Amino acid sequence: xxxxxxxxxxxxxxxxxxxxxxxxxxxxxxxxxxxxxxxxxxxxxxxxxxxxxxxxxxxxxxxxxxxxxxxxxxxxxxxxxxxxxxxxxxxxxxxxxxxxxxxxxxxxxxxxxxxxxxxxxxxxxxxxxxxxxxxxxxxxxxxxxxxxxxxxxxxxxxxxxxxxxxxxxxxxxxxxxxxxxxxxxxxxxxxxxxxxxxxxxxxxxxxxxxxxxxxxxxxxxxxxxxxxxxxxxxxxxxxxxxxxxxxxxxxxxxxxxxxxxxxxxxxxxxxxxxxxxxxxxxxxxxxxxxxxxxxxxxxxxxxx
Numbered sequence: 001x002x003x004x005x006x007x008x009x010x011x012x013x014x015x016x017x018x019x020x021x022x023x024x025x026x027x028x029x030x031x032x033x034x035x036x037x038x039x040x041x042x043x044x045x046x047x048x049x050x051x052x053x054x055x056x057x058x059x060x061x062x063x064x065x066x067x068x069x070x071x072x073x074x075x076x077x078x079x080x081x082x083x084x085x086x087x088x089x090x091x092x093x094x095x096x097x098x099x100x101x102x103x104x105x106x107x108x109x110x111x112x113x114x115x116x117x118x119x120x121x122x123x124x125x126x127x128x129x130x131x132x133x134x135x136x137x138x139x140x141x142x143x144x145x146x147x148x149x150x151x152x153x154x155x156x157x158x159x160x161x162x163x164x165x166x167x168x169x170x171x172x173x174x175x176x177x178x179x180x181x182x183x184x185x186x187x188x189x190x191x192x193x194x195x196x197x198x199x200x201x202x203x204x205x206x207x208x209x210x211x212x213x214x215x216x217x218x219x220x221x222x223x224x225x226x227x228x229x230x231x232x233x234x235x236x237x238x239x240x241x242x243x244x245x246x247x248x249x250x251x252x253x254x255x256x257x258x259x260x261x262x263x264x265x266x267x268x269x270x271x272x273x274x275x276x277x278x279x280x281x282x283x284x285x286x287x288x289x290x291x292x293x294x295x296x297x298x299x300x301x302x303x304x
Contacts, residue, residue: 029054
């Protein structure tokens with residue numbers, strides 16, 4: 001997952017990277033060689049301590065790793081009263097987090113929820129809103145890994161999804177396989193947001209079948225990552241894999257971003273070769289003749 005994220009980011013032009021829910025720091029450690037400075041927050045003290053330890057063992061600078069809640073008390077703010085903004089914001093937040101901080105954002109002093117307040121029951125769009133507020137408006141990008149429910153859930157989340165698409169910040173939707181990360185069996189999705197889009201199209205990539213299966217966790221191999229990044233960078237439609245979808249089509253679907261609405265992944269039924277079809281016909285005729293003989297013999301025995 002870390003390699004996939006690093007491939008999706010144009011890391012050559014990145015000055016700083018920020019992860020608001022950095023956990024044990026895996027994503028940041030995988031990206032730290034490609035930028036000048038990294039910033040991270042983690043609300044769980046044990047995970048934060050483990051992240052600090054990992055950074056120390058690898059002799060990396062952990063100055064900007066903070067044990068704080070990015071929603072309730074963001075660690076990185078500016079004198080303007082807003083949160084600090086970064087070139088790249090990446091994260092894999094806790095999924096369907098019920099106590100994510102809804103009460104603290106009703107009158108948010110950092111003006112992070114300009115697209116609307118997320119529902120109290122789940123914080124997925126709360127983290128998305130914080131990440132977008134933390135992204136540099138001119139050239140920055142945000143990349144978040146979440147369960148697929150963010151693509152189609154209704155009510156407040158549907159309204160937020162609509163606003164993000166209308167404001168033209170959703171760039172790419174990448175659907176990943178299930179069982180990729182420990183702790184969740186759900187299929188995941190990578191959402192890429194950009195402020196510098198040149199059109200209102202959204203790229204959809206269905207990589208849900210691109211993995212190596214195992215009993216415990218599935219794995220996306222190098223060949224799968226290359227396939228995803230090729231589709232992402234080329235922004236071209238690939239049969240049954242990726243499609244550049246215009247705004248009008250998404251609008252006609254009421255801003256539901258569920259992947260089957262835009263990419264047909266059904267398998268085509270290949271016609272049977274004529275030779276095989278003829279052999280099957282002959283076998284059925286022989287079977288019918290054998291059954292006819294059996295029935296005739298039984299009838300003869302009954303009639304005698």
